[in-house]
Amino acid sequence: MTTISVVYVTNNGHTAVLxxxxxxxxxxxxxxxxxxxxxxxxxxxxxxxxxxxxxxLLQQSDAIILGSPTYMxxxxxxLKAFLEWAFNPxxxxxxxxxxxxxxxxxxxxxxxxxxxxxxxxVFAAQMGMIWVGVxxxxxxxxxxxxxxxxxxxxxxxxxxxxSNSDGPAAEEPPASDRSTAERFGRRVALIxxxxxxxxxxxxxxxxxx
Amino acid sequence: MTTISVVYVTNNGHTAVLxxxxxxxxxxxxxxxxxxxxxxxxxxxxxxxxxxxxxxLLQQSDAIILGSPTYMxxxxxxLKAFLEWAFNPxxxxxxxxxxxxxxxxxxxxxxxxxxxxxxxxVFAAQMGMIWVGVxxxxxxxxxxxxxxxxxxxxxxxxxxxxSNSDGPAAEEPPASDRSTAERFGRRVALIxxxxxxxxxxxxxxxxxx
Amino acid sequence: MTTISVVYVTNNGHTAVLxxxxxxxxxxxxxxxxxxxxxxxxxxxxxxxxxxxxxxLLQQSDAIILGSPTYMxxxxxxLKAFLEWAFNPxxxxxxxxxxxxxxxxxxxxxxxxxxxxxxxxVFAAQMGMIWVGVxxxxxxxxxxxxxxxxxxxxxxxxxxxxSNSDGPAAEEPPASDRSTAERFGRRVALIxxxxxxxxxxxxxxxxxx
Amino acid sequence: MTTISVVYVTNNGHTAVLxxxxxxxxxxxxxxxxxxxxxxxxxxxxxxxxxxxxxxLLQQSDAIILGSPTYMxxxxxxLKAFLEWAFNPxxxxxxxxxxxxxxxxxxxxxxxxxxxxxxxxVFAAQMGMIWVGVxxxxxxxxxxxxxxxxxxxxxxxxxxxxSNSDGPAAEEPPASDRSTAERFGRRVALIxxxxxxxxxxxxxxxxxx
Numbered sequence: 126m127t128t129i130s131v132v133y134v135t136n137n138g139h140t141a142v143l144x145x146x147x148x149x150x151x152x153x154x155x156x157x158x159x160x161x162x163x164x165x166x167x168x169x170x171x172x173x174x175x176x177x178x179x180x181x182l183l184q185q186s187d188a189i190i191l192g193s194p195t196y197m198x199x200x201x202x203x204l205k206a207f208l209e210w211a212f213n214p215x216x217x218x219x220x221x222x223x224x225x226x227x228x229x230x231x232x233x234x235x236x237x238x239x240x241x242x243x244x245x246x247v248f249a250a251q252m253g254m255i256w257v258g259v260x261x262x263x264x265x266x267x268x269x270x271x272x273x274x275x276x277x278x279x280x281x282x283x284x285x286x287x288s289n290s291d292g293p294a295a296e297e298p299p300a301s302d303r304s305t306a307e308r309f310g311r312r313v314a315l316i317x318x319x320x321x322x323x324x325x326x327x328x329x330x331x332x333x334x
Numbered sequence: 335m336t337t338i339s340v341v342y343v344t345n346n347g348h349t350a351v352l353x354x355x356x357x358x359x360x361x362x363x364x365x366x367x368x369x370x371x372x373x374x375x376x377x378x379x380x381x382x383x384x385x386x387x388x389x390x391l392l393q394q395s396d397a398i399i400l401g402s403p404t405y406m407x408x409x410x411x412x413l414k415a416f417l418e419w420a421f422n423p424x425x426x427x428x429x430x431x432x433x434x435x436x437x438x439x440x441x442x443x444x445x446x447x448x449x450x451x452x453x454x455x456v457f458a459a460q461m462g463m464i465w466v467g468v469x470x471x472x473x474x475x476x477x478x479x480x481x482x483x484x485x486x487x488x489x490x491x492x493x494x495x496x497s498n499s500d501g502p503a504a505e506e507p508p509a510s511d512r513s514t515a516e517r518f519g520r521r522v523a524l525i526x527x528x529x530x531x532x533x534x535x536x537x538x539x540x541x542x543x
Numbered sequence: 544m545t546t547i548s549v550v551y552v553t554n555n556g557h558t559a560v561l562x563x564x565x566x567x568x569x570x571x572x573x574x575x576x577x578x579x580x581x582x583x584x585x586x587x588x589x590x591x592x593x594x595x596x597x598x599x600l601l602q603q604s605d606a607i608i609l610g611s612p613t614y615m616x617x618x619x620x621x622l623k624a625f626l627e628w629a630f631n632p633x634x635x636x637x638x639x640x641x642x643x644x645x646x647x648x649x650x651x652x653x654x655x656x657x658x659x660x661x662x663x664x665v666f667a668a669q670m671g672m673i674w675v676g677v678x679x680x681x682x683x684x685x686x687x688x689x690x691x692x693x694x695x696x697x698x699x700x701x702x703x704x705x706s707n708s709d710g711p712a713a714e715e716p717p718a719s720d721r722s723t724a725e726r727f728g729r730r731v732a733l734i735x736x737x738x739x740x741x742x743x744x745x746x747x748x749x750x751x752x
Numbered sequence: 753m754t755t756i757s758v759v760y761v762t763n764n765g766h767t768a769v770l771x772x773x774x775x776x777x778x779x780x781x782x783x784x785x786x787x788x789x790x791x792x793x794x795x796x797x798x799x800x801x802x803x804x805x806x807x808x809l810l811q812q813s814d815a816i817i818l819g820s821p822t823y824m825x826x827x828x829x830x831l832k833a834f835l836e837w838a839f840n841p842x843x844x845x846x847x848x849x850x851x852x853x854x855x856x857x858x859x860x861x862x863x864x865x866x867x868x869x870x871x872x873x874v875f876a877a878q879m880g881m882i883w884v885g886v887x888x889x890x891x892x893x894x895x896x897x898x899x900x901x902x903x904x905x906x907x908x909x910x911x912x913x914x915s916n917s918d919g920p921a922a923e924e925p926p927a928s929d930r931s932t933a934e935r936f937g938r939r940v941a942l943i944x945x946x947x948x949x950x951x952x953x954x955x956x957x958x959x960x961x
Contacts, residue, residue, distance in 0.1 A: 166590050172621055197630060198665040202623035203590055208615045215615070218957040221887055222943070232475035233488020235444035240665045243449075243870055247616040247658050250885035250908040255943060258877035260848055266441035267499045279442020281877040290543060291476045316849070316882060316947075323950040330845040334499060381793050381830055406835045406842070407874040412799055414829035421824060427748040430678055431734070449874045452661055456825040456867045459676035459699040464734060467668035469639055490668040525640070525673060529734075532741040539636040650893035651906020653862035658870075684859035685917045697860020708894045708961060752917060 127321040129159045129314060130183055133192035133228075134204045138294030140194050140230045143286050146303040147190055147228060150310025156322065157314045160186075164207045174206040184214070188224035188317040189254070190310070191245050192284075195229045198237040200244050208248055221253035224317045227283035228306065230298060232290040234278065242283040255320070258282050260312045261305065262333025275308065275331075277301045284309045336530040338523060339392055341371045342401035342437075343413045347503030349403050349439045352495050355512040356399055356437060359519025365531060366523045369395075373416045383415040393423070397433035397526040398463070399519075400454050401493075404438045407446040409453050417457055430462035433526045436492035437515065439507060441499040443487065451492040464529070467491050469521045470514065471542025484517065484540075486510045493518045545739040547732060548601055550580045551610035551646075552622045556712030558612050558648045561704050564721040565608055565646060568728025574740065575732045578604075582625045592624040602632070606642035606735040607672070608728075609663050610702075613647045616655040618662050626666055639671035642735045645701035646724065648716060650708040652696065660701040673738070676700050678730045679723065680751025693726065693749075695719045702727045754948040756786045756941060757810055760819035760855075761831045765921030767821050767857045770913050773930040774817055774855060777937025783949065784941045787813075791834045801833040811841070815851035815944040816881070817937075818872050819911075822856045825864040827871050835875055848880035851944045854910035855933065857925060859917040861905065869910040882947070885909050887939045888932065889960025897961075902935065904928045911936045 131148045135141035144161055152159035160182065168176045183189060193204040200208070214220045227245035229238050246256050258281045264274025271277075278285045284306045286298035315326040338360045344350035353370055361368035369391065377385045392398060402413040409417070423429045436454035438447050455465050467490045473483025480486075487494045493515045495507035524535040549566045553559035562579055570577035578600065586594045601607060611622040618626070632638045645663035647656050664674050676699045682692025689695075696703045702724045704716035733744040756778045762768035771788055779786035787809065795803045810816060820831040827835070841847045854872035856865050873883050885908045891901025898904075905912045911933045913925035942953040 169590065172584050172587065197623075197626045197633070198669050199617065199623070199626075199662045202620050202627055205615075205617070205620035205623050208617075209620055211615060216960060218887075218889070218955075218960070221957060222955045231488075233472045234474055234486065235447060235494060236472065236488040237448060237490070237665050237669065238444060239446060239448040239874075240452075240662065243874070244617045244658065244662065246873055246883070247655050247866075247870070247909055250883075250910075251616050251655065253885070253887045253908070256873070256877075256883040256885075258880070258883075260845075260880045262845070263442045263445065265443055266496075268501060270498070277443065279440075279445040281446070281880070282874055283877075285444060287475075289476045289479070319947055319950075320943075323946075323952070325950070328845075328849045330848060333843060333845070375799050378799065381796065406832075406838060407878050408826065408832070408835075408871045411829050411832035411836055414824075414826070414832050417824045417826075418829055424824070425751060427678075427680070427746075427751070430748055431746045446874050446878065448665075449871065452665070453826045453867065453871065455664055455674070456657075456661070456700055456864050459674075459701075460825050460864065462676070462678045462699070465664070465668075465674040465676075467671070467674075469636075469671045471636070490671070491665055492668075525738075528741075529737055532737075532743070534741070537636075537640045539639060542634060542636070649906075651890045652892055652904065653865060653912060654890065654906040655866060655908070656862060657864060657866040661867075681860045681863065683861055684914075686919060688916070695861065697858075697863040699864070703862060705893075707897070710895060 127157050127187045127318045128185060129157060129188040129317060130162050130186040131190045132162045132164060134164045134201050139288040139297055140192055142294050142298060143228050143230055143306045144192050146306035147310035150307035151314040154311055154314040156318055164203055166203060169206045172206060174210040184219060187321040188313055190226040190313060192228040193241060195231040195236055195238045195241040198240055200241050215252055218253055223254050224257055224313060224320060225249035225254035226257045226313045230286045230288055232288060234287055238285045246282055257313050257316050259284055259309050261308060261331055267334050273301050275301060276305050336366050336527045337395045338366060338368045338397040338526060339371050339395040340399045341373060343373045343410050348497040348506055349401055351503050351507060352437050352439055352515045353401050355515035356519035359516035360523040363520055363523040365527055373412055375412060378415045381415060383419040393428060396530040397522055399435040399522060401437040402450060404440040404445055404447045404450040407449055409450050424461055427462055432463050433466055433522060433529060434458035434463035435466045435522050439495045439497055441497060443496055447494045455491055466522050466525050468493055468518050470517060470540055476543050481508060482510050484510060485514050545575050545605045545736045546603060547575060547577045547606040547735060548580050548604040549608045550582060552582045552619050557706040557715055558610055560712050560716060561646050561648055561724045562610050564724035565728035568725035569732040572729055572732040574736055582621055584621060587624045590624060592628040602637060605739040606731055608644040608731060610646040611659060613649040613654055613656045613659040616658055618659050633670055636671055641672050642675055642731060642738060643667035643672035644675045644731050648704045648706055650706060652705055656703045664700055675731050675734050677702055677727050679726060679749055685752050691719050693719060694723050754784050754945045755813045756784060756815040756944060757789050757813040758817045759789045759791060761791045761828050766915040766924055767819055769921050769925060770855050770857055770933045771819050773933035774937035777934035778941040781938055781941040783945055791830055793830060796833045799833060801837040811846060814948040815940055817853040817940060819855040820868060822858040822863055822865045822868040825867055827868050842879055845880055850881050851884055851940060852876035852881035853884045853940050857913045857915055859915060861914055865912045873909060884940050884943050886911055886936050888935060888958055894961050900928050902928060903932050
């Protein structure tokens with residue numbers, strides 16, 4: 126089996142929706158176990174995150190997908206506390222050659238979401254991980270496009286979603302972002318399974334415009 | 335007088351529309367001369383850009399606002415050839431303490447536009463320039479927002495616009511992006527005039543959501 | 544008077560050394576008051592930073608220079624908690640048109656320090672602030688250069704220093720990085736005073752190689 | 753067989769030294785063919801790069817490692833012209849799931865090299881490629897370290913080297929950077945072979961400090 130952990134922070138539930146969609150997409154691939162791991166505030170004491178159960182789950186994971194709302198232009202402080210704990214597996218090179226990926230949500234259409242994804246990719250590189258992004262062509266970028274398109278924001282380094290600041294997580298982010306996330310989870314799973322089990326897969330290509 | 339140069343590359347005219355809106359906004363400020371400078375392919379020979387007239391215009395400018403379409407995740411090769419020529423004023427620290435700012439257009443709603451703006455801000459810092467971004471709160475980020483809002487994409491490091499890939503420059507980017515750009519030009523002008531002439535100005539604050 | 548706040552996080556004291564050098568350089572400029580503000584862990588409760596005295600000091604500052612060690616590729620979680628609090632002045636656009644600048648320390652020569660500075664510049668842009676970087680040409684980049692050169696790491700978006708992981712803050716970062724920081728503080732001060740008071744200054748240019 | 757292409761731009765030969773070291777490290781892995789591909793100025797006409805032979809070599813490659821000097825804070829204009837040509841394989845999603853990696857050289861110890869690597873990683877993500885970085889812990893970051901250490905600059909997103917601005921390519925970058933690059937090439941090769949052929953490999957971990 127190949128194990129994929131989706132590690133995330135959420136406050137209003139929007140990023141959790143994205144995390145769930147990614148786990149759903151990954152878990153639907155044969156031979157994949159996908160698990161959701163929320164980084165909770167109560168695991169942070171004096172600025173230091175610690176949770177032995179999660180540490181052990183991550184050590185046994187083949188892929189770790191990291192998600193955070195974009196707050197003030199970058200990853201949230203809560204996720205960052207977790208990333209600082211990862212100094213420990215870094216010192217041991219314990220996550221080396223695991224698959225990594227990232228995702229983020231914010232209220233703006235573009236906002237600084239890309240900077241959050243860059244933060245996560247830079248972190249993963251230091252960990253010695255292998256980075257996988259979104260594989261779909263952009264949507265909603267021509268006269269016939271709409272907010273309902275897969276990859277409607279046009280993102281590749283990782284998954285993005287946009288949720289109105291006054292929208293409940295039951296409705297936001299919209300279905301298109303959930304589909305994008307689900308497809309992203311599937312993509313990470315196929316690549317992770319190939320690296321872990323050697324299972325071949327067909328590259329899935331979508332026509333873009 | 336305070337002189338502002340809007341230096342840009344355009345292919346299909348979308349980035350030119352943005353450049354014109356910025357120059358319009360800057361030029362409407364009393365005491366400001368705003369000029370448009372297109373970086374043309376014919377000024378690049380063997381990969382090296384050169385145009386003595388433009389060099390002289392830039393040397394006399396108090397602010398230089400740089401714009402490029404986002405192509406394959408970053409500034410265009412054509413603008414980059416110009417930025418490499420700027421090694422010369424860099425060596426002489428000739429642009430030190432001039433105002434710098436940036437803008438970009440692409441077809442995706444988010445895309446990698448932020449990375450283009452980061453490229454430009456990193457460049458400007460090396461030149462010893464002072465960076466000014468967009469000063470407006472984000473639009474189109476709540477249930478009552480729309481594509482017609484000022485700063486509808488939610489950008490601050492520089493101005494962004496989105497133009498449908500099949501949309502003519504007469505229509506794209508939309509009026510909201512042109513307003514955002516015009517306001518951005520005004521903002522750069524007020525700050526540049528303050529630094530150059532010492533003219534005081536009132537900070538213009540907009541209510542966000 | 545023009546007031547400059549140097550806001551920083553430190554753990555082993557290296558970043559504090561940098562902060563002190565910047566404040567020294569800024570404070571030596573006539574008409575400038577420079578103050579050091581440490582973001583302490585005890586001001587963070589349940590992930591939220593709060594300190595009314597500091598809030599008020601910052602509201603009254605004309606320039607805010609932000610510093611953090613680079614931990615796992617980006618700003619520290621502790622500084623990030625402070626940046627998230629800044630959502631409040633952001634909503635009020637209360638820091639708009641203040642000067643911003645950034646600095647960071649880590650053990651690697653390059654490391655991911657630039658990403659920390661990008662994080663800070665992206666944050667400052669969202670706040671509507673005006674970004675000032677290091678104005679010196681690079682040192683230690685030719686056969687006659689050395690670790691003792693000003694700007695020995697070659698940085699511009701903000702100040703960088705490098706401290707050996709086993710070096711005490713009494714010795715690390717080295718004198719060259721302290722000089723670079725001091726000169727950076729002076730530069731920010733001259734520009735801030737110009738914007739605040741209208742005081743003219745001569746642009747200080749250094750010969751590079 | 754697994755084919756790895758090292759695609760690069762060089763002017764004074766420093767980046768070529770790095771490219772050769774990477775190809776040497778990759779090619780030494782059993783079952784790997786590594787080829788060097790220089791992006792030449794004469795393949796760029798009117799700003800557009802074209803070379804059908806290289807296009808075909810890349811189409812048949814399993815991994816593409818991209819390198820450029822850092823000029824004025826980002827990838828060189830010449831490499832960028834090539835990256836813009838890649839719009840064509842992008843539209844066809846022809847490079848999807850190939851391995852990608854990046855490297856850069858400049859005269860400064862840090863400089864803006866990280867921004868060049870971010871540019872390349874953002875590009876590769878748009879192409880749907882899988883990103884592999886440097887897997888070694890940082891060197892020259894403690895009192896017993898030196899310029900001779902592997903990964904002496906402390907880089908992970910891709911390989912970096914530093915060459916004195918007046919140093920000939922026969923001597924610069926130094927042996928440590930060449931070793932780092934060679935080890936990086938080996939790492940990319942092991943992962944590429946695993947993805948392409950399914951060949952298992954042992955993760956190689958180095959003790960850091």
